[in-house]
Amino acid sequence: MNKLENRNGNPVYKTIIYIVCIFLTVLSLFPFIVMVINSTRNTPQIQQHAVSLIPSNHLAQNWAVFNGKTFDPIRGFFNSLIISSGSTVCTIYFSTLTAYALVAYNWKLRNPFFTFILCVMMIPAQITSIGFYQFMYKIHMTNNFLALILPAIAAPQCVFFMRQFMLASLPLELLDSARIDGSREFNTFNRISLPIMKPAMATQGIFSFVFSWNQLFLPSILLTNNKLYTLPLMVSQLKGDIYKVEYGAVYLGLTLSVLPLFVIYFALSKYIIAGVALGGVKG
Amino acid sequence: MTLQKNKTFSYAKYGYLFSLPFIIAYLVFHLYPIIYTAILGFTDCKGLGNTNWHILKDDLWKNFRTILNNATFKTSLKNTFVLWIMNFIPQIVLALLLTAWFTSKRNVIKGQGFFKVVFYMPNIITAASVAILFNVLFGYPKGPVNDILVSLGLRSDAYYFTNNATASRWIIAFIQFWMWYGYTMIILISGVLGINPEIYEAAEIDGANDWQTFWQITIPNLRTILTYTLITSMIGGLNMYDMSKMFNNGNPNNSTLTTSVFIYNQAFAGSYMYNRAAAASMIMFVIIAFFSVIVFYLMRDRKS
Structure with missing residues (x-):
């Protein structure tokens, strides 16, 4: 009897755990369910009852509210896509290259350089934004996506992660045999190291993309032309007075702004959870 | 032999x-702005598009003193810490609880x-979207939360x-808690899975129950990861901008104003006081650097 209980655990205790977990599941999903359903309802319906589990048929009507307004989700989507893709490619490629320099070669300043990366890893870009803004203003790079893409070349946290992964999975003998075969160093990196690094690059790529996509502070100071607004900047327009009476449209705008992330998340959640477990993102 | 020596020497250059x-991107886009921000804190740089500024001659630390004596800055600094503590304590408690539940061998939870x-x-x-969503959800008088409270009879009016x-x-702290406890939980679970299973087996043989195992084995072995979580969360909390700005722009009465929003308002909302914003940034930089040093020592230990 005692043994059986030991194997299956305490049923009362387990029931409590399941109840708490189900409650937390509802807590995670409920705000988004309300958001999606209300984006199909019109203002009078929402005013009468703000919570409903039955979708209505006013989606097109809510969409029409955005006509001719500054909130342009399609433009915002493509602006965000350009910036996030550009900075992700920069971060992933150059971080792997830097990690390769740290792992594959023995150079005098290698350890000081790595120590430096550890030191600056925690400095948030936001804290130096005043200097960054003034600098970009001076060289006429405000309202230019490159100001948000090029800094991504230097991503200390990503280099740190790539280095740890490379130390564990890149056999240095493989590089030696490539050298014997006459492969040039840069070629060896591209043809041999990059394929081995693919899993780490995919994980870091997802986080880098999402981080860039969600950014608000830097885009909000650098992009003043509303044709260049990213999706989070577009969303901040929803707080404006024109939407005070258009509840359905606000919910629809919010839904559209998070839709791409939901698609990414539910397609890749397995890799994302595994990546978080590796400590690949900052808190 | 000479050839061999030459060869190793020539490979080293690829490291550089x-x-x-x-290195170039870091110097240009990260280090230079840090230095630039530090310098601006000692200047009279204000006004939109002003590139003609000077180092303060008579009173070098004027901006720093102005900021440190500024009541709004003090409020924002206090808010930033208070909001962080209000979300971190429940966050770490729930994450630890879920970690204990999900890693228990005696009570295996399905659907993890x-x-x-x-x-x-x-x-x-x-x-940004989450902050606006919660602002709408807690809307007055016809928001979903009020709708539920009134429908269930928990309140007679909105x-x-x-x-x-x-x-x-509390709403902002709740949103932060709600956004981060899952992350913390996953980090802690992976930490527990990294603890040598033999220690747990030994505890089981000694007849330790779940509660004893958790406090006497799990917690002590998670110390490094717990400190790391604490510090990184604090650095994140000290930078909180999106939530405060988008939920209610620091209102009512600056009660949810964070230092990041304060800095933004100084520099970009109307007054264009870049010098004061830079001084406030540097004060935050020093506070964050202090906490980063702790993380640095932790990571160095993990490296070896």
């Missing part, structure tokens, strides 16, 4: 060469994969959440 893009995916989900959603300082703070 391949780090070069990183599903729960992890759902609990972590809010973390990946744009904070409550103006966003007009009350305490309620607004």
Whole structure:
């Protein structure tokens, strides 16, 4: 009897755990369910009852509210896509290259350089934004996506992660045999190291993309032309007075702004959870 | 022999060469702005598009003194810490509880994969959108939360959440908690899975129950990861901008104003006081650097 209980655990205790977990599941999903359903309802319906589990048929009507307004989700989507893709490619490629320099070669300043990366890893870009803004203003790079893409070349946290992964999975003998075969160093990196690094690059790529996509502070100071607004900047327009009476449209705008992330998340959640477990993102 | 020596020497140069893009990008886009910000804190740089500024001659530390004596800055610094503590304590308690539940060998919980995916989900959603969503959900008088409270008879009339300082703070702390406990839980679970299973087996043989195992084995072995979580969360909390700005723009009465929003308002909302914003940034930089040093020593230990 005692043994059986030991194997299956305490049923009362387990029931409590399941109840708490189900409650937390509802807590995670409920705000988004309300958001999606209300984006199909019109203002009078929402005013009468703000919570409903039955979708209505006013989606097109809510969409029409955005006509001719500054909130342009399609433009915002493509602006965000350009910036996030550009900075992700920069971060992933150059971080792997830097990690390769740290792992594959023995150079005098290698350890000081790595120590430096550890030191600056925690400095948030936001804290130096005043200097960054003034600098970009001076060289006429405000309202230019490159100001948000090029800094991504230097991503200390990503280099740190790539280095740890490379130390564990890149056999240095493989590089030696490539050298014997006459492969040039840069070629060896591209043809041999990059394929081995693919899993780490995919994980870091997802986080880098999402981080860039969600950014608000830097885009909000650098992009003043509303044709260049990213999706989070577009969303901040929803707080404006024109939407005070258009509840359905606000919910629809919010839904559209998070839709791409939901698609990414539910397609890749397995890799994302595994990546978080590796400590690949900052808190 | 000479050839061999030459060869190793020539390979070393690739180390420098391949780090070069990183180094250049870091110097130009990260280090230079840090120095630039530090210098601006000692200047009279204000006004939109002003590139003609000078180092303060008579009173070098004027901006720093102005900021440190500024009541709004003090309020924002206090808010930033208070909001962080209000979200971190419940966050770490729940994350530890879930970690203990999900790693228990005696009471195996089914559907963990599903729960992890759902609990972590809010973390990946744009904070700006989440902040506006919660502002709408707690809307007055016809928001969904008020609708529920009144329908269930918990309140006779709608409550103006966003007009009350305490309620607004708790809502922001709740959103942060809600967005981050899943993340913390996953980090802690992976930490527990990294603990040598033999220690747990020995405890089981000695007849330790779940509660004893958790406090006497799990917690002591998670010390490094717990400190890391604490510090990184604090650095994140000290930078909180999106939530405060988008939920209610620091209102009511600056009760949810964070230092990041204060800095933004100094520099970009109307007054264009770049010098004061830079001084405030540097004060935050020093505070964050202090905490970063702790993380640095932790990571160095993990490296070896």
